[in-house]
Ligand code: ADP
């Protein structure tokens with residue numbers, strides 16, 4: 001049975017059932033008002049229910065599941081973790097640990113990220129010392145489970161962040177195997193901005209009934225503050241269109257999403273020739289490169305991040321003003337998550353997609369999914385920024401031939 005939820009008004013974080021110690025930690029983190037999902041989610045979790053929390057991107061779902069855990073936390077001499085948070089990517093594991101460090105009421109709570117690309121022995125040593133909360137990706141967690149360097153028999157508090165992703169085909173078996181190792185008598189929480197009904201039904205098998213399903217603004221899949229538009233452009237002119245868009249928009253920071261690693265690498269290499277502060281982010285990079293790039297991006301040192309969906313989910317970077325879909329994502333869900341890297345916690349954002357003429361169907365599927373029409377805009381006018389980049393004046397009566405122009409334009413930027 002699924003119980004629906006009414007959100008009661010509360011002043012600040014008081015009234016959610018959090019103790020003064022946790023409220024002090026929240027104040028120290030600088031959070032003044034709980035978001036809608038935090039208001040609805042925290043009391044239900046504290047009441048002991050298994051909860052599915054669905055709320056738009058950038059609305060504070062991480063704190064919604066971390067705070068009740070901190071509230072519950074008890075000192076123990078035990079070395080085995082009592083809480084587990086599963087996430088789809090290494091970068092998200094790091095970020096959740098950072099949010100945990102920000103919100104933890106004291107430093108006795110031991111939190112450890114566990115993900116691949118790192119030496120096992122370092123992680124094993126940390127685990128031996130004792131850990132309360134593990135935040136990790138499925139693959140590396142399974143490695144530890146198979147070596148018994150990690151055991152989950154004490155796990156009481158289990159969270160699947162980006163839950164629909166965790167239950168899709170790529171991860172489903174791993175998740176099954178991990179959940180088998182956790183006690184049945186545990187509390188399970190799922191969070192995501194998207195949750196297809198069939199995935200939810202599957203996930204429910206791992207939860208205790210009655211499951212509380214909280215859905216904030218179910219009809220508004222994407223946040224209003226993100227200005228969404230698309231530009232129709234032939235495949236061969238997409239790179240030129242990208243240059244025009246970034247020249248017009250002058251993003252503070254942006255992610256340029258490509259569907260494949262090779263595409264991301266190609267665009268990154270080209271863009272490096274014309275712009276400073278460009279980096280690529282995809283699964284073929286070495287782990288230390290991935291970490292360096294994310295750190296530099298979070299610090300605002302990188303302006304243009306050309307990436308695959310590896311940073312499509314969960315990543316929270318203050319300075320991101322623009323999302324550009326160089327390629328349309330295959331799944332409408334991914335569109336929601338990608339553009340949700342901007343417009344976070346009430347801030348403004350811009351999302352521009354480059355759509356090939358034959359991709360009309362995909363675009364319509366996305367629009368159906370988000371219950372919203374995306375505005376079409378024209379390719380930014382080449383002349384509009386000629387004075388800024390000092391490209392020679394083109395004769396006005398010549399029809400633009402984008403391919404040729406783009407090459408000339410590219411060389412000059
Ligand atoms: P989501 O998981 O819903 O996409 P996050 O948990 O990543 O969102 O939170 C988005 C941003 O908002 C983070 O930078 C987080 O630190 C911040 N945040 C979370 N809760 C609050 C709050 N109540 N007030 C202000 N900022 C918050």
Ligand code: MG
Pocket residue numbers: 061062161314
């Ligand atoms: Mg999140």
